[in-house]
Amino acid sequence: LDGIGMPFTNGAQWGDLDTIIYDRIEVLRGANGLMTGAGQPSATINFVRKKPTAKFQSSAELTLGSWNLKRAQADVSGALNADASVRARLVGAAQDADSYLDRYGRAKQTLYGVVDMDLGDATTLSLGLLTQETRARSPLWGALPMNYTDGSQTDYDVSTSTAADWAWWNNSDQRVHAELQHAFNNGWDLRTVLTHREMNTDSELFYLYGTPQRDTGQGLFIYPSAFSGRYVQDMLNVQASGPFSLAGRQHELTLGASWAHEDATEQSGYSSITGQPLGFSLSDWNGQYTKPAFDASYNGSDFSTNSMAVYGGTRLNLSDTVKLLAGGRFTHISSQGQNYGSDHIYRHSQTTPYIGAVWDVSSHVSLYASATRIFKPQTELNANRQVLAPVQGRNTELGIKADLLDKALAAQLTVFDTRQNGLAGNASYIAPSGTQPGFTAYQGVDTRSKGIELELTGQLHERLALTGSITHQSLKTADGQDTRTFVPRDTVRLGLRYKPTDRLSTTASLRWQSAIYSTSGSGAVARQTAYALLDVGASYELNKHWKASAQIRNLGNQKYINSLYWEQAYYGAPRHGQISLSWVF
Numbered sequence: 001l002d003g004i005g006m007p008f009t010n011g012a013q014w015g016d017l018d019t020i021i022y023d024r025i026e027v028l029r030g031a032n033g034l035m036t037g038a039g040q041p042s043a044t045i046n047f048v049r050k051k052p053t054a055k056f057q058s059s060a061e062l063t064l065g066s067w068n069l070k071r072a073q074a075d076v077s078g079a080l081n082a083d084a085s086v087r088a089r090l091v092g093a094a095q096d097a098d099s100y101l102d103r104y105g106r107a108k109q110t111l112y113g114v115v116d117m118d119l120g121d122a123t124t125l126s127l128g129l130l131t132q133e134t135r136a137r138s139p140l141w142g143a144l145p146m147n148y149t150d151g152s153q154t155d156y157d158v159s160t161s162t163a164a165d166w167a168w169w170n171n172s173d174q175r176v177h178a179e180l181q182h183a184f185n186n187g188w189d190l191r192t193v194l195t196h197r198e199m200n201t202d203s204e205l206f207y208l209y210g211t212p213q214r215d216t217g218q219g220l221f222i223y224p225s226a227f228s229g230r231y232v233q234d235m236l237n238v239q240a241s242g243p244f245s246l247a248g249r250q251h252e253l254t255l256g257a258s259w260a261h262e263d264a265t266e267q268s269g270y271s272s273i274t275g276q277p278l279g280f281s282l283s284d285w286n287g288q289y290t291k292p293a294f295d296a297s298y299n300g301s302d303f304s305t306n307s308m309a310v311y312g313g314t315r316l317n318l319s320d321t322v323k324l325l326a327g328g329r330f331t332h333i334s335s336q337g338q339n340y341g342s343d344h345i346y347r348h349s350q351t352t353p354y355i356g357a358v359w360d361v362s363s364h365v366s367l368y369a370s371a372t373r374i375f376k377p378q379t380e381l382n383a384n385r386q387v388l389a390p391v392q393g394r395n396t397e398l399g400i401k402a403d404l405l406d407k408a409l410a411a412q413l414t415v416f417d418t419r420q421n422g423l424a425g426n427a428s429y430i431a432p433s434g435t436q437p438g439f440t441a442y443q444g445v446d447t448r449s450k451g452i453e454l455e456l457t458g459q460l461h462e463r464l465a466l467t468g469s470i471t472h473q474s475l476k477t478a479d480g481q482d483t484r485t486f487v488p489r490d491t492v493r494l495g496l497r498y499k500p501t502d503r504l505s506t507t508a509s510l511r512w513q514s515a516i517y518s519t520s521g522s523g524a525v526a527r528q529t530a531y532a533l534l535d536v537g538a539s540y541e542l543n544k545h546w547k548a549s550a551q552i553r554n555l556g557n558q559k560y561i562n563s564l565y566w567e568q569a570y571y572g573a574p575r576h577g578q579i580s581l582s583w584v585f
Contacts, residue, residue, distance in 0.1 A: 001047050002179075004193060004237045004258070014201045014229070015134035015171030020073050020093045021112040023050045029414075049128070052087035052116045053077045058585045065578025068105075069097040085118040100573050102161040103138035103287045126179040134171045138163040138287060141205035141225075143568035145282075146518075146526035146561075148214040153526055156282060158559055158571040164206035164224075165287040172200045188242030197233040206289065208278060209429070211522075217281025226269040226294035235260040252315040254327070260307040268340075269294035303337025303344040313354075321360040325370075328353035333377050335387075340439070342385035350375035350390070364403045371396045380424040383441040393420040409458035409466070416473075418449040425483055428521035429567055440566070446478040467495040486564040488513035503541040510534050518564035526569070528561045533572075545583055552577040 019025065026046040056078035063071040073093035080086040089112075096107040114128035140163050144156055177195045184190070207223040239256035271292040278285070313327025334347040356370035374393040382388060399414035422444035429440050451473025460466050471491045477483045492512040499505045512532040519525050534556055539549035557575040 001195075002049055002193070003046060004195070004235065014199055014231075015108070015132065015173060017047070018093055018095075018108065018110040018132060019047075020075070020110060021050060021091050021130060022047045024048050049114070050075070050077075050089055050091060050112070051126075052089040052114060054079050054084040054087055059583060061580055061582040063578055063580040065097070066576035067098040067100060069095070069578055071095040071097075080115075087116045089114050100159055100576070101140065101163075101570070102159050103163055103165055104140070104161060105137040106134060106139075108132065108134040122183040122185075124181045126177075126181075128175075128177045128179075130173070130175040132173045136169040136171075138165055138167050139169045139203075139205070140570065141167070141169075141203075142207045142209070143566070143570040145208075145210070145212055145220065146564070146567060146569055147211060147520060147522075147524035149211050149219060150214055151522075151524045152214060154212070156571075158574050160282055161287070161570075162206070162208040162282065163287060164289045164291070166289075166291045167204060167206045169203035169205065170201070172198075174198045184242070186242065188240060191237075191239045191241075193235075193237045195233075195235040197231075197235075199229075199231040199233075201227070201229045203227045204291075204294070208282075211524075212281065217283055218277065218279070220278045220282070222276055222278055222289070223274050224271045224292050224294070227266070229264070229266040231262060231264045233260065233262045246316075249317045251317055254311075254313045256312070257310045258308070260305075262305045264304070264337075265300070265302050266340075267298060267300035270297045270299070272296040299340050301337070301339040301344065303335055303339055305333070305335040307331065307333045323358045325356040325358075326354070331375060340385075342381060342387075344387060346377075346387055346389075348375075348377060348390050350392070364407070366401045367399070368401070369396075369398050374418070374420060376420075378422075378424055380442040381439060382443065383428075383430070385439070385441075388424055388442060388444050389422050391420050391423050393418065395419075405458070405460075409456060409460065412453075412455045414453045414455075416449070416451055416453070419447070420449075421446045423447050445483060447475060447483050448478070449473055449475050463499045465497040467493075469493050486516050486518045488516050490514040505539050507537040508534065509536075516564055518567070520567045526561075526564055526567075528564060531558050531560045532556070533558055533560075545585060547582050547584070548580070549582070550577065550579045 026048060028044040028046065058074070058076045060074040061072070063069065065071075071093065072095075073091075075089070075091045077089035078087065080088050091110075091112040093110045094108075096105070098105040110130075110132045112128070112130045114126060117125045117127075119125055138161070140161055142162060144160060144162065145154055147153055175195060175197045177193065179191065179193045181192075182190045204226045205224065207225065208220045209223055210220040212219040235258070237256065237258040239254065241252065241254040243250050244253055245251070271294050273292050274296070278289075309329055309331040311327065311329035313325065316324040316326070318324055328351055330349070330351045332347075332349045335344055337344045350373075352373040352375050354370065354372035356368065358366055358368045360366050372395050374391060374395055376391040378388040378390060380388050395416070395418045397414055397416045399412060402411045403409070404411055423446070424442040425445035425447070426443040451471060453469060453471040455469040457467050458465070469492070473487075473489055475482065475484045475487060475489070490513065492510070494510040496508045497505060498507075510532060513530065515528060515530045517525055517527040533554050535551065535553045536555055537549065537551040539547055541547045552575065554573060554575045558572075559574070560572050561569045562572045563569060
């Protein structure tokens, strides 16, 4: 968030993030050991919050869509005094919708406000508040079984849900942040950010586990639970950056330190009817099941996590055409407490160095290379209910960037090689026993990922813009066996934006992935064949203030499984659409 890593308990984000509060969302591909400290090899997603503007501006939008989607949003920004030394912005959104999934629906409200105050010519204080509420009706907890008892794969209607009609799940997320920035006369900047976040979650949920029989569809068992959790996070980050001179050249240096603390408390209430058979096939079930009492037993968690880090990085201009990037981050993370009867205790320290270089071969072509260590604490448990050790490894990349068609089109070719030791894999679900809740157990697996990616971005014509990428990779264990087979080995993305007139704009987005599969603890295999999703859209500027737009997603009405990461899964959304009317002043 604004370049600062945000921890999530057990890797979970309770309730979705409404992107209306963000100015843009950046994706840094590859390991990012400097900013996040974890060196996660896939990517870092940076959400950049909206800032107040000195000039008054406002906008509003109304949206209607499939499954009773209704949404309204507004954004107002401007100066609060004559010299614009105090600026404010207020953003809000409200949404309610049903779903293609049986019985499911969700309402959410988001409100974000931020004030920037110039304390002097070079100092700015920013204060912000975010509150978001989500209320889900009959949400999934778990998903659909993927195999019958004979090992063959199930095939349900896309709308099939395991949720009971009385199930609900409410989440709230409140954040307060203060940011102080000061620009020195020598070109250096000092930035201090303090963030306080409180997340609360409450629910009464209905989970199904087991393996159904092919002929009757029966063989599933119930597991209802009431769940509540509270997570309080405090984060402080101090960063200084600026230029310095060495060997007759100007270079850049970044130094920083961060601290984070989180307290997490959770409680689950269980029912005496846990383990009873559902008595229905999912194909015939309508979600009606008598709501039980959740007073048979209680279990939960109470643990705290601390993270401290110092980091530094430099960009050295070795010549007019060669740049060297180098740095590192030292991270210490610790946790104490208990998590559903298991000790949630660990203490780890790691230095994650990185180095990279860019060589401008010509005004149109650049070569680059990078290498970094990987350090990623894990929250997954092994079969003994112990937290897995952090992932450690390395990530290297080589690539070339080129400007084509008189710099109208940018091309990038990257080769990457990632090694991770102890990565959570080979998951198996251990069913509940008595009052002991079920959980997913993992083994730490050494993995290696190698691949190549080609990306194109730019203008094919003054009215036609293109974004596209092709990625191929392999994922294998240390002994050469395929692993994490739920990850597609080949993906293709293509986006086109065509403006036949100055007012009319049309878009098309194609996403294709190769086949994936997963193997359950019993040896049954679930597969998703290769598939493609096509989205199309259009917008028309009625005048300088009003614009109408429409979108259709999954135009081909493709039936596909969202993910095979777990032994349970559910289907993606069928063809659906929405229309919007927006106003800007």
